[in-house]
Amino acid sequence: MQTAAVTPEVRDAFDRLYREHGDRLWRSLLLSTGRPEIASDATAEAFAQAIRRGDQIRDPLAWIWRAAFKIAAGELAAERRTVELVDEPIDPTLEPVADLLAALRRLTPHQRASITLHHYAGYPYREIARILGSSTSAVGVHIHRAKTLLRAALEDRDG
Amino acid sequence: MADLHERFRRTDRIPAPDLSEELWARASRREDDTVVVLDHARSRGRALVAVAAAFTLLAGLVVGATLLRDADETVVATGDASWLTDGSSSTLSCVEEYTPENLARRSWAFDGTIVEVVPPVDLESPNPDDQVTSVTFRVNNWYAGGSGESVTVKTSNVPGGVTMNGDADPSIGARLLASGEDEYLWGCGFTMPYTEQDAAVFAAVFGG
Numbered sequence: 001m002q003t004a005a006v007t008p009e010v011r012d013a014f015d016r017l018y019r020e021h022g023d024r025l026w027r028s029l030l031l032s033t034g035r036p037e038i039a040s041d042a043t044a045e046a047f048a049q050a051i052r053r054g055d056q057i058r059d060p061l062a063w064i065w066r067a068a069f070k071i072a073a074g075e076l077a078a079e080r081r082t083v084e085l086v087d088e089p090i091d092p093t094l095e096p097v098a099d100l101l102a103a104l105r106r107l108t109p110h111q112r113a114s115i116t117l118h119h120y121a122g123y124p125y126r127e128i129a130r131i132l133g134s135s136t137s138a139v140g141v142h143i144h145r146a147k148t149l150l151r152a153a154l155e156d157r158d159g
Numbered sequence: 160m161a162d163l164h165e166r167f168r169r170t171d172r173i174p175a176p177d178l179s180e181e182l183w184a185r186a187s188r189r190e191d192d193t194v195v196v197l198d199h200a201r202s203r204g205r206a207l208v209a210v211a212a213a214f215t216l217l218a219g220l221v222v223g224a225t226l227l228r229d230a231d232e233t234v235v236a237t238g239d240a241s242w243l244t245d246g247s248s249s250t251l252s253c254v255e256e257y258t259p260e261n262l263a264r265r266s267w268a269f270d271g272t273i274v275e276v277v278p279p280v281d282l283e284s285p286n287p288d289d290q291v292t293s294v295t296f297r298v299n300n301w302y303a304g305g306s307g308e309s310v311t312v313k314t315s316n317v318p319g320g321v322t323m324n325g326d327a328d329p330s331i332g333a334r335l336l337a338s339g340e341d342e343y344l345w346g347c348g349f350t351m352p353y354t355e356q357d358a359a360v361f362a363a364v365f366g367g
Contacts, residue, residue: 006186018182023175031170044178048185096172120167133242135317150163 006051014051017061022047024121025068031116032069032109033076034101036091042072065131073109103153107146114139115146240273240333242318243294243344244351257348263364265349267304268338270358271296273331274309278318291315294344296337302365312337312344336361 022043029039046068050060057063090098104112110132117128118139125143129136255261262268275295295311318330334353338361339345351357 011183014182015179018179022178026175026178027170027173030173031167036176040176040178040181044182044185047178047182048188051182051186094173096169097166100166100169116167119163120170129317133317147163154166 006054010051010054014047014060017064018047021061021064025065028116028121029068029072030094031097031101031104031120032113033072034090034105035076035079036094038072038075038079041075042068045071062130066133069113069131070133073113076109099154099157100150103150103157106149106153108142110134110138111142111146111149114142115150118143240330240335240352243314243316243330243333243346244335255347255349259360259364262338262349262361265303265338265345266340268302268336268361268365269296269298269305269310270300270302270334270336270353270361271298271310272334275311276318276330292317296335299334302338302361312339313342314344314346316346 025046026039026043029042030036033039033042046064049067050057050064053063090101094101104116107115113132114128114134117123117131118125123131125136125139128134128139132139134142255264273294274297275293277293277295279290279292291313292315293311293313295309297309298305298307335350336353336357337344337350339349344350
């Protein structure tokens with residue numbers, strides 16, 4: 001693909017977009033995958049691909065969220081083919097959310113992504129459906145089931 | 160137990176890495192974005208990407224290299240129409256199981272290439288027409304029920320690509336064997352990626 005010309009205005013726009021939304025996207029991907037390295041790779045790659053496409057994309061932020069979650073889901077699926085993640089120790093740097101990450105491992109990838117986008121990123125069901133390429137009703141079901149499973153898992157851990 | 164919202168909010172305490180230099184470094188690479196399939200695992204290395212692409216092509220899961228070269232660069236990725244042909248996610252809503260005998264009962268069938276995808280206007284709209292995806296095909300061969308070089312059909316499936324905001328959908332360029340009833344394309348195995356083997360089945364079933 002041809003890389004779109006990066007003018008100073010384009011660079012400023014994407015720098016601002018990253019400053020304003022990059023951390024929230026990264027943390028959402030972290031919760032969804034449990035993997036800081038996947039969150040970093042998906043975030044950087046989604047932004048990079050959006051920059052390359054330039055004005056071919058009408059809504060860069062929406063495109064970046066969709067691309068990042070697709071990339072992260074693909075990478076996680078690839079890892080799962082070779083590694084069982086459930087019993088893997090959680091990175092000590094993630095201690096503030098260690099219990100949540102452990103509980104999230106009990107969910108399916110779609111459930112994790114849906115509840116993260118809703119409870120952490122604050123997206124409504126309809127927008128989550130667009131990000132994940134799903135339907136609003138399916139997102140609702142995923143979130144409902146995810147809440148039930150998460151509460152049970154967290155109560156187990158809290159005793 | 161802490162409220163779920165509070166649990167999620169604690170994520171803000173995790174320091175996010177500064178990726179600003181990394182994303183610009185990646186953006187400046189003259190990397191071949193044709194691997195932005197996004198529905199598949201993204202390989203970190205170009206060598207792995209090449210292997211994956213070669214495997215994909217060899218497996219016959221995507222359109223041929225010639226078609227890929229001819230397609231618009233933004234969609235070369237593949238012509239991946241799995242959102243349309245993968246029936247596993249909608250098994251519960253399948254009216255019939257795919258068999259050649261059941262295929263023969265479809266009112267139309269063709270071999271076509273996707274040229275346009277229009278996502279639903281509003282999935283929550285009370286108007287059912289606003290909740291469907293329209294897919295336009297350039298028809299290579301009609302097996303039954305139609306004529307003409309192009310046709311637009313509807314589906315309740317939602318595109319799984321990353322470009323629903325007006326950009327070309329990643330499934331554009333995908334060559335499918337499609338069948339359905341009335342104006343609705345049928346999933347559940349009745350629409351599938353084109354292969355010569357399956358095309359022979361369609362031809363035999365419909366006598367074309």
